[in-house]
Amino acid sequence: MKTPIPEYLVEVLDGTQDGGEVASYIPELARVNPDRLAAALCMSDGRLYTAGDADTRFTIQSISKPFVYALAVQELGLDEVLKRIGVEPSGETFNSASLDPHTQRPDNPMVNIGAIATHALVRPDATVAERVEHIRAGLSAFAGRELELDLNVCSSELETAFRNLSLAYLVRSVGGFEQDPRGIVEGYTHQCSLLVDARDLAVMAMTLANAGINPVAKERVVDEAVAQQVLSVMTTCGMYDATGDWMTQVGIPAKSGVGGGIIGALPGQVGAAVFSPRLDDVGNSVRGVQAFERFSKDMGMHLLKAPPLSRDVVRRAGVRESNHGPVHAIELQGPLRFSSTERVLRRLQDIPEDTHGVALDLTRVSSVDDVSRRMLMEGLRRLRLEGHPVYFVDPKSAIPDRDLGDGSYPTEAESLDELGLTGLA
Numbered sequence: 001m002k003t004p005i006p007e008y009l010v011e012v013l014d015g016t017q018d019g020g021e022v023a024s025y026i027p028e029l030a031r032v033n034p035d036r037l038a039a040a041l042c043m044s045d046g047r048l049y050t051a052g053d054a055d056t057r058f059t060i061q062s063i064s065k066p067f068v069y070a071l072a073v074q075e076l077g078l079d080e081v082l083k084r085i086g087v088e089p090s091g092e093t094f095n096s097a098s099l100d101p102h103t104q105r106p107d108n109p110m111v112n113i114g115a116i117a118t119h120a121l122v123r124p125d126a127t128v129a130e131r132v133e134h135i136r137a138g139l140s141a142f143a144g145r146e147l148e149l150d151l152n153v154c155s156s157e158l159e160t161a162f163r164n165l166s167l168a169y170l171v172r173s174v175g176g177f178e179q180d181p182r183g184i185v186e187g188y189t190h191q192c193s194l195l196v197d198a199r200d201l202a203v204m205a206m207t208l209a210n211a212g213i214n215p216v217a218k219e220r221v222v223d224e225a226v227a228q229q230v231l232s233v234m235t236t237c238g239m240y241d242a243t244g245d246w247m248t249q250v251g252i253p254a255k256s257g258v259g260g261g262i263i264g265a266l267p268g269q270v271g272a273a274v275f276s277p278r279l280d281d282v283g284n285s286v287r288g289v290q291a292f293e294r295f296s297k298d299m300g301m302h303l304l305k306a307p308p309l310s311r312d313v314v315r316r317a318g319v320r321e322s323n324h325g326p327v328h329a330i331e332l333q334g335p336l337r338f339s340s341t342e343r344v345l346r347r348l349q350d351i352p353e354d355t356h357g358v359a360l361d362l363t364r365v366s367s368v369d370d371v372s373r374r375m376l377m378e379g380l381r382r383l384r385l386e387g388h389p390v391y392f393v394d395p396k397s398a399i400p401d402r403d404l405g406d407g408s409y410p411t412e413a414e415s416l417d418e419l420g421l422t423g424l425a
Contacts, residue, residue, distance in 0.1 A: 009039045009051035012294045013287075020278035020286035023258040028156035032058065034277050036260070039291055040202035042271040046215040048199055057195040058275060059153045061257030062094070062115070062283075064139060064191050066238070067204060069109040070212075070230045071138045072121040074222045078229055084121060084176055085114050087233050094240045094283055095163050097170055104174040110237040110255065113167040119188040120177035128183045132190045139194060142204040144216040147194045154193035161185055196261070198273045205263040206271025208234075208253075215271075231265055235303070241282045242289075250292045251302030262288035266301050313340040314347055315364060319356065320416070327357040327391065329416055333364035336372040336398075348379045357389035361416050365398045373399050393418075 016037070024030040038052040073081050083105075090107035092098050100107060106114035123131045140147045168181035168188075177184065196204075207214045212227040214220075222230075234253040239246040246254060252264035252272070260277035262285050264270075272295060276287035296302050315333040319326050328351050332344060351358060360380065362368075368376070376399065380390050393416055 003049075005041070005049045006051055008298075009041070009049060012291050012298075013037050013039055013052050015294065016276070016287035016290040018278065018287070020280050022260075022277045023279060023283075026153070026157050026160065026258070028150075028153045029059075029259065029277075032260075032277050036275060036277060037287060038198040038273075038275040040198035040273045042199075042202035042206040042215060044206065044210055044215055044268065044270070046203075046206075046218075048202065048216075050199060052198075053275070054198045056275065057197045058261065058277070059150050059192060059257075059259045060139070060194045060196045060201075060261065061192045061259040062110070062112075063196075063201065063204075063255050063257040063259075063261050063263055064135075064194060065110050065115045065118070066208070066230045066234050066255050067139050067142050068115070068122060068135055068191060069118050069233065070142075070208070070222045070226050071135065072109075072118050073226045073229055075123070076121060078225075081118075081121060085109050085117050087236070089237050089243060092241075095167070097167055099170065099174065105176070106171065108233055108237040110233060111240070112164060113171060116164060116168050116184060116188050117171045117176045119191060120171075120179055120184045124177065124179065128187045132187050135187075135191050136194060138221075139191075139204070141214065141217075141219070141221045142207050143196065143200040144203050144207075144214050145200070147196060147200070149190060150193045150195050154190055157189045157193065158186065161189060164188065192257075198261075198275050201261055201263045201273035201275075202271045204271065205265040205273060209265040209267050209269065209271050211267075231267060234265070239282075239284055242280075242284055246289075247303075250289075250296045251304055252292065252296060253303065254292070256284040256288070258283050260285045260288070262292060264292055264295070264301075266303065270301070313343050317347060320359075322357070324357065324389070325355075327359050328388075329359045329361065331361040331364065331416070335366050336368040336376070338369075338371050338375070341372040341375045345375060345379045348383065351383070351388070353386065355387055357391055358383050359391035359393065359416060361393040362398050363393060363395055365394075365396075368398045 022034050036053045036056050038054045041049045086105045086107050088107050090111050095112045106117050108114050109118045123134050164185050168185045172181045208227045211224040212222040231253040234255050238255040252266050254264045256262045261275050264272040274288035274291045276285045278286050280286050315331045317330045320329045384390050
């Protein structure tokens, strides 16, 4: 059987409608083929699905902003970056000459003035060429392959970079960085001129959605906390003046670029990318927005869509006889998150004050986040303090750290049967 997902992507692209204009204010971009159209999805295990002109390369433009922001936060730490760049929506156009009146910081790193300031924070003591190469290597790590520069586009943009130069001088005038503004704009323009295709962008998006680990290379690019910070800012600021409409209608952390690309990163699930050069009035790809609206509606990808309630986390529970007497056996299933683990703790709370053992079976548990691990181990610690022998069945090591906090560990086994338990009473 062939998976229907590629056919679905074709259907989505075919259902989009033409509209808008290419970014004609950049001479080289004004000459691109406006009819190019591509989509790509990257799953958490690195599997890629594509449709349309997925091999067509184009310049990354503003989609570089969240990834360079990630590099800056990774290198300097969030507190240092926040001293120079805020995280609030600007409420103005992407190239507005605007600073926060109180802090004198750019509002966020997703508008041009903030992105220019972000560029300056990366390797601040490096030369222009060294910083450009460092950023190129960093974005290549996100993409899982070596990215190249389109020098023609870069030269074309530099010829008309007067607005960005004025933004750089404005940031420099309030101490936002110490370097020569001309060198910062030169480097920033090189950053925006990196060549990518839809596949690259889907992998880059999934790296953010995968807690900073590239799903194809299986290598960590940035820390989990950094990826979370970047996704947060993308959620509130990634689609310029249309971010509010985007989040209500699509609901996926995203970033667009005037080259025609849009990325979406749904944490833990998928990285998506669409490419179509014609832009709407705020600079977002017209057909790209339409495609993402279909993705969100058809596949339930809205970030705020409520997941199913975790009512079935306890697969089976009851008293079983063992070689050491009766045991309260509890078999769990599915992913453990806060809400589902709260139900497990509620079940553990119902265990009577007797001397029976407690056996917790995680054989069918698919994943456990850090909060659930700590909740679960605290529950088991309290059971031990009440005098219950505790047995732990975790053959897949769903919980890698089993420290109960007092230096003791529960007795482990590969299965409930290995504990000598018979059927449920």
